[in-house]
Amino acid sequence: MSYRLLQFLLLFAFLTATPLAEAQSRIESPFRIARLKYSGGGDWYNDPSAEVNLLRFVAEHTNIDVDPRYEFVELSSDKLFSYPILFLTGHGNIVFSDYEVQRLRTYLLNGGFLYADDDYGMDKSFRREMKKIFPDQELVELPLSYGLYTCHFTFPNGVPKTHQHDNKPPQGFGIFVDGRLVVYYTYESNPSDGWADAEVHGNPESTRQEALRFGTNIIVWALSR
Numbered sequence: 001m002s003y004r005l006l007q008f009l010l011l012f013a014f015l016t017a018t019p020l021a022e023a024q025s026r027i028e029s030p031f032r033i034a035r036l037k038y039s040g041g042g043d044w045y046n047d048p049s050a051e052v053n054l055l056r057f058v059a060e061h062t063n064i065d066v067d068p069r070y071e072f073v074e075l076s077s078d079k080l081f082s083y084p085i086l087f088l089t090g091h092g093n094i095v096f097s098d099y100e101v102q103r104l105r106t107y108l109l110n111g112g113f114l115y116a117d118d119d120y121g122m123d124k125s126f127r128r129e130m131k132k133i134f135p136d137q138e139l140v141e142l143p144l145s146y147g148l149y150t151c152h153f154t155f156p157n158g159v160p161k162t163h164q165h166d167n168k169p170p171q172g173f174g175i176f177v178d179g180r181l182v183v184y185y186t187y188e189s190n191p192s193d194g195w196a197d198a199e200v201h202g203n204p205e206s207t208r209q210e211a212l213r214f215g216t217n218i219i220v221w222a223l224s225r
Helices: 003-015 020-027 049-061 098-109 123-133 191-195 205-224
Strands: 033-037 072-074 085-090 113-118 171-177 180-187
Touching (some): 098 123, 113 123, 113 205, 123 180, 180 205, 191 205
Parallel strands (some): 033 072, 033 085, 085 113, 113 180
16 A cells, blocks of 8 residues: 555544544555546546456556445545545536535645546536636646656656547646645546446557556556655
8 A cells, every 4th residue: 555545544534533443444445546426417427447447457567455446426425535536537517516616625635636537528617617626726737757657657748649539639737736736637638438348439459558557657646646
């Protein structure tokens, strides 16, 4: 288990006033990702095999102890702080209530990490909702030299191009708090489609492997920084 994951789970135990014995069991549990459920009409639930396959790949290529299953969480849930990484995707609209904005901001400021992947069509609403959470910040494009692109597997050209979408160059954007990347957003790339079962999108195996390697980098970076 990474120090980052241990630190986050200790924080969760504190925030929820968990008894010591239960807190210890949580600290020893394997790493999980939660799919973020949101309102607004976007298909937040698509490709449920994506996280499962990614976590299995992570288990094979790192020493991170993972729990490879599909889980989702709402921002109002008491379980929110038990997940070091949230994953958000979809094709359509995203809407956070005022309460959800406050919850996600608290989560991110206290060690959490959000990875968002535009599955085509959510860019406008995602940027709008991020502005609610961090009104004084903009999503900034990460340089190719940023450590996420080389922390485990090497991506000298940055974000891989998994799907064509509008044939624009793939981009990776971030929001930072005190120098820590708390939100990472991929646009015109869609690596999470490459995590899904092979028959879902019909991606070549080389493309799927590239996407899985890139997803591993995201997890390694989020847990170690």
